[in-house]
Amino acid sequence: MSDQKVYRATTTAPVNIAVIKYWGKRDASLNLPTNSSLSVTLSQRSLRTLTTASCSASYPAGDTLTLNGAPQDITSSKRTLACLEGLRSLRRELEAKDPSLPKLSNFPLRIVSENNFPTAAGLASSAAGFAALVRAVADLYELPQSATELSRIARQGSGSACRSLLGGYVAWRAGTQADGSDSIAEEVAPASHWPNMRALILVVSAAKKDVPSTEGMQTTVATSELFATRANTVVPARMDAIEKAIHNRDFHTFAEVTMRDSNTFHAVCLDSWPPISYMNDVSRAAVRLVHDLNRIAGRTVAAYTFDAGPNPVIYYLEEDSDIVAGTFKSILGSGVEGWEGPFSDVLQNAKGVDLKSLDSRAVDVLGSGITRVILTGVGEGPEKVDTHLVGEKGEILKSQ
């Protein structure tokens, strides 16, 4: 084994969309949250980050990171540095126990990462990005820690990244320890437990730049007089309710808790000073249409949720694809991208729903306010792959 060898490991990592929202930190540097949260990991057939971590004694000094082809200034990113330091420290422990191991912890890291979705899609990529980075370096270092254990490190990169280390239905326990040791992500149920969960992401056109979520949540914690009630009382009860709903595959309860928590999250944003508004008239049109759709169907077939932005994410079950995704397809018309590809197989137009029975104003506002959609569903956690973005000699490779 030459000490010029390039060690490599490559992983994919998924996006997750919370149904119980993370909003508010009790410790800003460790990304410790004020409340637990819960998300659905989305299929990597639709959205994923691909990251290769490599290291070599032959690399020039200093870790480097290339994102979507652009070199990043890693030294200015405390969050990235915290993740890499956490991973190196675990590698050092291994090396101390087994002196025969190569001293990878001493080698410079060369990390290359690519998203398969356009930035224009308006999706926060930091969760998938930090999850992939942590997973890839952990694989490179052959760390024995579980995904839950690694979630402590990924959390320091981006809070919600800790949930992208696991597939299916994932809880991030807020924890109570000052050092964050119990603030970890764990599986509530694997994707296979409730595999027919689908998600339709509607990408709102010309979305205005929002208040960044880190800044927004700090403002809410500091100023909203309703915030403590959500964090201390409302969310714990909802966590219990939605975990039970997931275990029972009870879509009605899952949907209602999801929608209510999205609303409460945006309510405490509005209650902040100065107020924060992520939802706009297009978002509200989607809210109205989901309520209309559930009313027309005579049962709960769809649930909306909104992160720190205007894009509606609509959860529904595969068996209701035609009524839910089909109705939105009919409303949005043909000028909207994204209906093809994975998860489009069962999609027909608005089966069983007369568009005239929907709020006509909401139909107009939504129809003219969405530029693309992403059809996806519940999926697995990070996967180790061989499609490296760093070559055997350390060269950065082009995207496939």
Place this chain on the structure above:
Amino acid sequence: MSDQKVYRATTTAPVNIAVIKYWGKRDASLNLPTNSSLSVTLSQRSLRTLTTASCSASYPAGDTLTLNGAPQDITSSKRTLACLEGLRSLRRELEAKDPSLPKLSNFPLRIVSENNFPTAAGLASSAAGFAALVRAVADLYELPQSATELSRIARQGSGSACRSLLGGYVAWRAGTQADGSDSIAEEVAPASHWPNMRALILVVSAAKKDVPSTEGMQTTVATSELFATRANTVVPARMDAIEKAIHNRDFHTFAEVTMRDSNTFHAVCLDSWPPISYMNDVSRAAVRLVHDLNRIAGRTVAAYTFDAGPNPVIYYLEEDSDIVAGTFKSILGSGVEGWEGPFSDVLQNAKGVDLKSLDSRAVDVLGSGITRVILTGVGEGPEKVDTHLVGEKGEILKSQ
């Protein structure tokens, strides 16, 4: 005195716009609120209801009410009946004490009422309407009760009507009694204490029909998990703070409490199930511009507040008319009605404010979303006038 005589009394009554919002009833039939509220009575030079109450033994049996020229079905309005019954009962007490008084309580009432503002202005007229009705009948009956005592009756017509019986700065004390005897309006300060308070009402075009406020507030009380915190904790502290601000003519605090309470009110609406959204993108553009304006001015010159609808009401002081109303005039351009008339005297265009320093997107959204404005300011309570809407022979007269 012939028993065919037509007795008449005529009054005007003002609109009021709350700065601490009334939202939620603890008793729906008595209109007893879950929290105290506080409003500014607006000048009747801009907005008023004119009501003549008349009665006569010569009238056919049955009370009648004509609103803006249209006869109303009084028997189907429990709220109107409750007000009239309360007033008749007080008259009966007088007649019992002094048998020489004409038995007006036995005569049919003929009430005629007109607003001087178009329904299209999107302003809730029920507060001014019930205040005028109660005041006019009380004057007709020569009742000795004070405005605060009469507010118990007006409250049963429309909660916020109790505040329109008084001028200036008016608190509606929630009270604790089950019969509502201590749920009354009282003057915090007369208009003369802080006479330079101005209000600019921006009327949003094509406003969609909202969830009626009575239905909306019942939904919030029943379903919002944040509501109790607002009603029990947040509002009491804000009532204290804003009353003190009014006494000290402290616009900065008045403005901040006003804006925050509007935001909290709309937050609990959004937190309701199903969620209620009264504000739209035009409303939010006004919010943004007020924050921008305060930032540019380097001090608090303006405060927004929103009732159960999208129309922004902007409070400011007369000495800041040019910077506040002037800026909005510049933004809205010449296609918007309502800049002329009372309170327009000091108005110039955007004095000292470079429109380019405002959020350009908000300027565009607001500029294209407002059809008319109403310029007004703090004003007096109901006033007795001689311009009767019922003639000496009981005939309904045309509006002036």
